[in-house]
Amino acid sequence: MPSVPLFACGRRRPVRGGLPAIAAASAVAIAVSLGLAGCGPSEEEIRLHRAMYEVRSTPNPDMREAIGTLAVRRESDKHKSEFVQYSMCEITAATMAGYYEHADRVGKHAYLAVQRYQDADEETRAAWGNEAVKFFKGEPHERAMLCFYTGLMCYRDGDYNNARVFFAQSLRATASRDEDMKDHRDDFRLGHLWLGRAFLKLGQRDNACIAFRKVMDERPLPSEVRDFSAMKRTRTQEYKTQLTLEKKCYEQGAKGKNPVHGIVNLADPVQRADMPARLPHAADGAPTHLFAAELSRFLDPDFQSAANLLLVVELGAGPTKYLHGASDALDDYRRTNNVARGVDVYLDGFRAGPAFCLADMYHQAITRGVKTRRGRQVGKAVTKEILRRTPWIGGVFSYWDIAADGRYWPSLPDQVAVYAACVEPGFHDISLKFYDINGAYLPRFDINRHYIYVPEQGEQVILLHSAENQENAHILAQPLAKK
């Protein structure tokens, strides 16, 4: 490439490159790097993102860090409007980590904030402009789950009357759904079940029976039924691919350069119906006196009274809220792709019935009711689009921020299943086997818990959550540790 003199002798030639161009390019590059570096998330933001969005998708997240990060945010004046949102995420982290007292305390504060906080000015500004300026109280299903967790903490603690209060409040939260979803105001089945159990503990059997009857009432939307069929078809394909990959993984592990001793073959397709009644290392006898294979049996008040081991199993990660439409004026939910959709419980190695799915967060989210909200959001969007096109003053209105509120509780589960059984008091091993939407066994989701104590008097309530590779994450982490 011929060099171009910077200053030609005699007639001055136009400079088309050289030092100024290099200097300019360098300056731009430095500015861009500085800009990018400045725009990158801080460590605190990364920790916060992990605490809010990744606790359910990571096999073994650092819950102490998550709780600490969220607690600092929650108490910060700068983020006062998100007090309830951070509290909700903190409850998730605390319940998953087993810090039940902490979850109870945070839950009660958040509940009181939802009940008592009101700022008319903020609400007016939210109605006219960006909806996220208001104090976050969550959607009806989020408020219901807040009350559910708080009630469950009271229940675990033996405070049955306050548990009843919070379970009743969870039902009140879903009763506040808008007119277009008025048929779904009473379909928070998880709340009904636990309200029924609290009534049983308080000796109000008649009320318990009514609550248990309401659990039977499942009301999926027609669109959900269609989605369900589509999900089954998609999952069939995914499962085939997954088995192919598992086969290759096994072959590589068993016969590759560095064969792994005792590697397990996960490539065999197993259906739920074909699962063994007894695991290889089962005890001599089954410890279960009573368990329910059918929902109607599960909801029998006599069975519920006798049950002394209760498992609340959370499956997958909850729905995602997103903004769309002109100026992001509309908000909606989309389902997160979760594989595990069914669960069986083994006690001391013996198959002891399924856990029943009583809450689908996506269903709860899309039945929140949007009639009033859509009217306001569409009205704002149309008005803005018209005003934006008005000559002379249109430019001013393009700055009118009418975005919907994109804040939500990202660490909710996708589904909540409940298991109950009457077992021999003492220590037990619990194994959970998960299945996909077509009933195919998902060995990578296995959960095993040992020495779970069931007392002579009273009961044991345990919260568990599904996560892929939760049990063998240490094996996956070994190559990283070696590096």
Place this chain on the structure above:
Amino acid sequence: MQRKDRLSHGILALATTALACILVGGCAGETKRLDPDALSEQEVGTGLTSQDFRSVCERMARSLVQVPQIQQASTPPRVTIQSVENRTNEYIDTDEFAHRMRTLLVKHAEGRVVFLDRSFAAEIDQENRDKERGRLSTSGRQEQSGADYFLTGQFGSIDKVAGRGMTTYWRLSFRLTDAATSVIIWEDDYEIKKSSTISTVYQ
């Protein structure tokens, strides 16, 4: 001329400072003392407010002190507070109501009724044991007093939520039960009905 300039600069500086003070003052938080009977903006929804709390306790205390067994007693009857049952769907510290009634009666009933503090039962037993052993000096009786009456209550509510609207009917009842015979010698109640709508931005 210079003096005029200096003056105008001074006025400008003063105005800027004043404006800054106003702006900063406008952004600052605010704390104010309120009349306990006044409805504050923070009291929302159909739940009980501090005004309800005060009204209920005052009315019940006034009603209780009129009972003949208290008015005509030769020695002031001894009362203990039992837990107040919460059968509503609200998360409330119900015992605080009975404690407020006790405070009002101790302050205004001129000794016509005596309350026993059972929250220190274990400590009082220990104190009495130490006195019996001579480890502590004593000036009189060394046993805990028994109660003549139990003061207790029950809160109930019927509530309805549909969409934005909610209505709650409250019934707060208190009673005085004879500790020996279980006869209820006094009962009174307070009813409240509230309705509320939640903001459209929260729906």
